[in-house]
Amino acid sequence: MRLSRYFLPILRETPKEAEIVSHRLMLRAGMIRQESAGIYAWLPLGLRVLNKVNAIVREEQNRSGAIELLMPTIQSADLWRESGRYDAYGKEMLRIQDRHDREMLFGPTNEEMITEIFRGYVRSYKDLPLNLYHIQWKFRDEVRPRFGVMRSREFLMKDAYSFDLDQAGAVHSYNKMFVAYLRTFARMGLKAIPMRADTGPIGGNLSHEFIILASTGESEVFCHADYLNYEIPSADTNFDDIPGLQSTVDKWTSLYAATSEMHDEAAFDAVPADKKMSARGIEVGHIFYFGTKYSEPMGAKVMGPDGQEKPVHMGSYGIGPSRLIAAIIEASHDENGIIWPEAVAPFDVAILNLKAGDSATDAASERLYRELSAAGRDVLYDDRDERPGGKFATADLIGVPWQVLIGPKGLAEGKVELKRRATGEREMLSLEDVAARLSRHK
Amino acid sequence: MRLSRYFLPILRETPKEAEIVSHRLMLRAGMIRQESAGIYAWLPLGLRVLNKVNAIVREEQNRSGAIELLMPTIQSADLWRESGRYDAYGKEMLRIQDRHDREMLFGPTNEEMITEIFRGYVRSYKDLPLNLYHIQWKFRDEVRPRFGVMRSREFLMKDAYSFDLDQAGAVHSYNKMFVAYLRTFARMGLKAIPMRADTGPIGGNLSHEFIILASTGESEVFCHADYLNYEIPSADTNFDDIPGLQSTVDKWTSLYAATSEMHDEAAFDAVPADKKMSARGIEVGHIFYFGTKYSEPMGAKVMGPDGQEKPVHMGSYGIGPSRLIAAIIEASHDENGIIWPEAVAPFDVAILNLKAGDSATDAASERLYRELSAAGRDVLYDDRDERPGGKFATADLIGVPWQVLIGPKGLAEGKVELKRRATGEREMLSLEDVAARLSRHK
Numbered sequence: 001m002r003l004s005r006y007f008l009p010i011l012r013e014t015p016k017e018a019e020i021v022s023h024r025l026m027l028r029a030g031m032i033r034q035e036s037a038g039i040y041a042w043l044p045l046g047l048r049v050l051n052k053v054n055a056i057v058r059e060e061q062n063r064s065g066a067i068e069l070l071m072p073t074i075q076s077a078d079l080w081r082e083s084g085r086y087d088a089y090g091k092e093m094l095r096i097q098d099r100h101d102r103e104m105l106f107g108p109t110n111e112e113m114i115t116e117i118f119r120g121y122v123r124s125y126k127d128l129p130l131n132l133y134h135i136q137w138k139f140r141d142e143v144r145p146r147f148g149v150m151r152s153r154e155f156l157m158k159d160a161y162s163f164d165l166d167q168a169g170a171v172h173s174y175n176k177m178f179v180a181y182l183r184t185f186a187r188m189g190l191k192a193i194p195m196r197a198d199t200g201p202i203g204g205n206l207s208h209e210f211i212i213l214a215s216t217g218e219s220e221v222f223c224h225a226d227y228l229n230y231e232i233p234s235a236d237t238n239f240d241d242i243p244g245l246q247s248t249v250d251k252w253t254s255l256y257a258a259t260s261e262m263h264d265e266a267a268f269d270a271v272p273a274d275k276k277m278s279a280r281g282i283e284v285g286h287i288f289y290f291g292t293k294y295s296e297p298m299g300a301k302v303m304g305p306d307g308q309e310k311p312v313h314m315g316s317y318g319i320g321p322s323r324l325i326a327a328i329i330e331a332s333h334d335e336n337g338i339i340w341p342e343a344v345a346p347f348d349v350a351i352l353n354l355k356a357g358d359s360a361t362d363a364a365s366e367r368l369y370r371e372l373s374a375a376g377r378d379v380l381y382d383d384r385d386e387r388p389g390g391k392f393a394t395a396d397l398i399g400v401p402w403q404v405l406i407g408p409k410g411l412a413e414g415k416v417e418l419k420r421r422a423t424g425e426r427e428m429l430s431l432e433d434v435a436a437r438l439s440r441h442k
Numbered sequence: 443m444r445l446s447r448y449f450l451p452i453l454r455e456t457p458k459e460a461e462i463v464s465h466r467l468m469l470r471a472g473m474i475r476q477e478s479a480g481i482y483a484w485l486p487l488g489l490r491v492l493n494k495v496n497a498i499v500r501e502e503q504n505r506s507g508a509i510e511l512l513m514p515t516i517q518s519a520d521l522w523r524e525s526g527r528y529d530a531y532g533k534e535m536l537r538i539q540d541r542h543d544r545e546m547l548f549g550p551t552n553e554e555m556i557t558e559i560f561r562g563y564v565r566s567y568k569d570l571p572l573n574l575y576h577i578q579w580k581f582r583d584e585v586r587p588r589f590g591v592m593r594s595r596e597f598l599m600k601d602a603y604s605f606d607l608d609q610a611g612a613v614h615s616y617n618k619m620f621v622a623y624l625r626t627f628a629r630m631g632l633k634a635i636p637m638r639a640d641t642g643p644i645g646g647n648l649s650h651e652f653i654i655l656a657s658t659g660e661s662e663v664f665c666h667a668d669y670l671n672y673e674i675p676s677a678d679t680n681f682d683d684i685p686g687l688q689s690t691v692d693k694w695t696s697l698y699a700a701t702s703e704m705h706d707e708a709a710f711d712a713v714p715a716d717k718k719m720s721a722r723g724i725e726v727g728h729i730f731y732f733g734t735k736y737s738e739p740m741g742a743k744v745m746g747p748d749g750q751e752k753p754v755h756m757g758s759y760g761i762g763p764s765r766l767i768a769a770i771i772e773a774s775h776d777e778n779g780i781i782w783p784e785a786v787a788p789f790d791v792a793i794l795n796l797k798a799g800d801s802a803t804d805a806a807s808e809r810l811y812r813e814l815s816a817a818g819r820d821v822l823y824d825d826r827d828e829r830p831g832g833k834f835a836t837a838d839l840i841g842v843p844w845q846v847l848i849g850p851k852g853l854a855e856g857k858v859e860l861k862r863r864a865t866g867e868r869e870m871l872s873l874e875d876v877a878a879r880l881s882r883h884k
Contacts, residue, residue, distance in 0.1 A: 039516055068489060117485075
């Protein structure tokens with residue numbers, strides 16, 4: 001992408017309304033724009049990151065055997081009356097009347113709708129297990145939306161729903177998502193620690209939050225430091241291996257880890273002093289097993305092998321990709337801007353033509369732009385007629401992992417400068433070597 | 443994808459409520475499920491098609507230089523008061539009050555919001571031209587939603603918005619989208635004919651609808667038959683070539699073509715008798731140039747080269763991917779089901795194991811499944827323990843372009859059967875030759 005033809009509205013001033021660093025940086029980097037309280041447009045740079053995050057979420061959901069569909073945003077109130085949640089949900093639910101005065105709502109979550117879909121088609125235990133997910137916009141009418149997309153009203157959510165014949169099956173489905181979540185966050189360069197959680201309004205009896213550590217995190221968490229070095233399950237994990245997955249989950253839940261709500265000071269005291277860690281954390285995922293809480297009142301039953309009809313055991317599993325992006329920035333930035341982990345960066349590499357209009361820097365920049373693009377890299381080519389200082393600041397602010405600085409002085413010696421955003425390391429190398437050097441980091 | 447692990451809820455009965463063939467087939471093939479009047483969930487098979495359609499739309503938008511962002515679904519009523527459309531829009535707009543009694547709405551289109559975004563950042567003609575698009579769910583509260591996703595209330599729309607300094611620039615932006623639309627529909631295997639259109643509630647003075655011909659189309663259209671054989675602009679079209687694009691648009695608008703609303707019997711009479719075509723058509727895209735209709739009242743101005751501030755000239759450009767899928771089915775089906783054009787098919791090829799459990803057919807099917815998947819094909823492997831008749835019917839119904847039938851009898855002679863859905867052609871060939879045979883059609 002040539003920056004001269006892109007839409008990247010960088011803000012010079014720090015917006016006053018932004019209270020946390022991710023919100024400030026997302027506004028300044030031209031990633032988002034507030035349209036109403038807690039409602040944001042994703043500008044081109046922000047959308048690129050959102051798409052990369054979604055792609056990783058999707059790959060790991062699919063790998064675990066979950067199947068993607070897409071439910072609508074607007075739901076019927078009657079569906080929520082079946083579960084009893086229509087009245088229980090309170091003012092966070094955005095309630096709507098259509099032109100025929102039918103009561104509708106903008107879905108804050110989809111347990112009811114997916115249960116309705118399930119019961120419409122599935123009759124036999126032979127069609128289980130089943131895990132259906134979607135990535136769709138949700139709305140929760142927070143009384144005081146703030147912190148940008150960290151706590152917005154309209155937000156993107158990946159929500160998966162598992163269906164099993166019995167509790168044992170449901171626990172295996174839960175474990176699949178547990179492992180998928182470990183992989184998902186690790187692929188984004190995050191250390192996420194599963195912590196036993198309260199089930200809240202979703203209900204149920206087994207639940208974990210996935211918390212990433214960031215000094216600016218919203219809440220205090222307590223855990224055993226060994227979690228930070230635990231090995232992430234590999235890409236060729238066999239998700240059908242029931243004992244194998246259970247042992248992974250056991251390992252990841254055996255040491256102490258708790259949010260402040262679930263914190264047990266006595267239990268934490270049993271952790272060796274040099275392994276005690278208390279830190280700030282941000283919730284980036286939440287998984288639930290809640291048995292027959294929805295299937296029972298909504299009549300989602302299957303015929304078991306014994307010929308008896310039984311309500312299915314269900315779980316639900318959420319990741320908020322829009323919120324997750326803010327969390328990544330909280331965990332990875334410096335005074336100059338965002339530092340994207342490579343897997344979710346909006347562009348892989350930025351080419352900074354330090355003297356646009358100079359025939360040598362133009363030719364070298366164009367050549368590298370074509371070459372890296374042809375190699376499948378997402379390249380942002382800063383071809384604008386602007387001072388080098390402005391280009392450096394923009395590239396640092398938007399956090400592209402690699403920058404190639406092409407100026408007349410270096411070129412006279414046949415060299416360009418490669419800078420790594422995360423560390424600030426720089427090296428001079430020939431134009432020919434840039435692609436090879438970057439390919440080691442693909 | 444193994445069908446035994448997929449979620450493909452085929453209906454045996456034809457649903458009574460479906461009045462048109464695309465609606466019937468989408469319900470029967472397990473592509474969609476109605477959740478409320480005019481509101482549908484996209485089941486896994488339907489979502490696959492939707493994603494393929496979106497990918498083509500996106501590629502052609504990007505090729506023309508348009509830039510993707512993503513605006514929220516919920517908008518503020520105040521924004522629409524600025525343009526004067528809040529009161530004018532009528533009951534099709536889904537109006538909402540939030541918990542603080544602020545007036546909101548579910549966006550039926552985004553002219554106001556994109557104008558607000560534009561004016562928030564762009565100040566100079568040097569940043570033009572600019573074309574911003576998104577693919578987002580819209581809501582129009584149709585008084586009588588029907589025909590499935592052909593006329594639903596919640597629907598997906600790609601809407602692009604162009605910004606130019608003056609009318610000449612705006613016409614070039616219009617022409618870019620005109621050409622992008624020709625390419626988009628052609629890549630989906632559709633013959634789409636641009637027809638001069640009324641501008642309706644969007645307003646403005648230049649507008650075309652893109653109409654595809656289908657015997658079950660919603661309205662009557664009249665055109666010169668030569669359009670059917672016009673060459674589609676190539677992938678390497680130079681979108682910066684102003685006279686080049688204009689001559690393409692001139693060519694595609696020089697012959698007679700009109701919807702019934704714009705039909706002029708006298709002008710149609712001038713078409714040679716053997717070239718006169720009247721047919722049923724379905725609108726799949728609509729483009730508008732409307733000058734300063736929104737920029738003027740909303741204050742979206744840029745500084746011109748003469749130092750004067752001027753309201754920008756705008757256009758908007760819509761394609762409804764959800765509706766488009768219904769239109770494709772209307773144009774391409776037979777008595778056994780859907781016939782997908784290859785570019786938008788949910789799967790490229792279906793492998794039908796005609797005797798699941800037989801070691802020879804299992805081994806051959808598994809091998810081909812792995813081989814085609816590794817070659818990057820989207821493969822649906824029907825590994826279920828079901829009669830061949832049921833498998834044939836399912837594969838025909840869901841319209842996968844190629845079917846590989848693997849049965850014990852053929853295998854005994856080292857052969858499998860390859861069937862092309864569109865023509866019914868069949869050939870026997872060795873397992874080894876299937877991949878090579880299909881790669882000719884990639």
